[in-house]
Amino acid sequence: MRTMAAGGAVCGAAKALCELRGKYMEEEKQMKEIIFGYPPETRHSLAIMQDIQRQYNYVPREALEMISGHLSIPLSKLYGMATFYKALSLKPKGKYVIKICDGTACHIRSSLVILNELEKLLDIGPGDVTPDGLFSLETVNCVGACALAPVMVINGEYYGKLTPQDTRDIIEKYKGGEHDE
Numbered sequence: 001m002r003t004m005a006a007g008g009a010v011c012g013a014a015k016a017l018c019e020l021r022g023k024y025m026e027e028e029k030q031m032k033e034i035i036f037g038y039p040p041e042t043r044h045s046l047a048i049m050q051d052i053q054r055q056y057n058y059v060p061r062e063a064l065e066m067i068s069g070h071l072s073i074p075l076s077k078l079y080g081m082a083t084f085y086k087a088l089s090l091k092p093k094g095k096y097v098i099k100i101c102d103g104t105a106c107h108i109r110s111s112l113v114i115l116n117e118l119e120k121l122l123d124i125g126p127g128d129v130t131p132d133g134l135f136s137l138e139t140v141n142c143v144g145a146c147a148l149a150p151v152m153v154i155n156g157e158y159y160g161k162l163t164p165q166d167t168r169d170i171i172e173k174y175k176g177g178e179h180d181e
């Protein structure tokens with residue numbers, strides 16, 4: 001049986017490989033649409049990278065290469081920008097980015113217990129992404145809500161005065177799709 005993969009590739013025997021190729025082609029097409037949708041002027045470099053970040057949750061190397069070619073900017077300069085701006089990431093992130101605060105107030109109120117709970121629940125450590133791409137975990141310094149310590153932030157949503165049980169309940173809700181748009 002032959003099926004049509006994303007990107008228009010016709011899949012035969014090696015279906016999984018073919019579908020993967022189709023997905024890659026589709027992503028490459030989307031990436032080109034974002035990048036070449038901007039005029040080739042260097043002042044658009046940051047806006048393009050922000051759009052790419054929004055679409056993929058990180059800025060892949062292929063995108064940086066395309067931007068470099070389109071805007072005639074050295075790749076090294078784009079890397080510099082991508083590492084300078086906190087809103088951009090060169091590493092893939094999960095659909096939900098969990099930031100656990102380990103500033104002084106949170107640390108005193110056992111933020112590490114919450115971090116351990118998250119590590120157990122998700123089976124990843126800080127800086128990692130779950131294999132299904134749903135969550136990534138980061139530790140950060142004070143997020144400005146010390147009165148609510150210990151605090152975690154998921155895609156901009158604050159959760160305070162956390163206990164391990166709260167943490168389990170919150171993660172379950174995200175897994176169950178309650179926060180999908």
Ligand code: FES
Pocket residue numbers: 101102103104105106107141142143144145146147149151
């Ligand atoms: S130390 Fe965690 S919110 Fe301030």
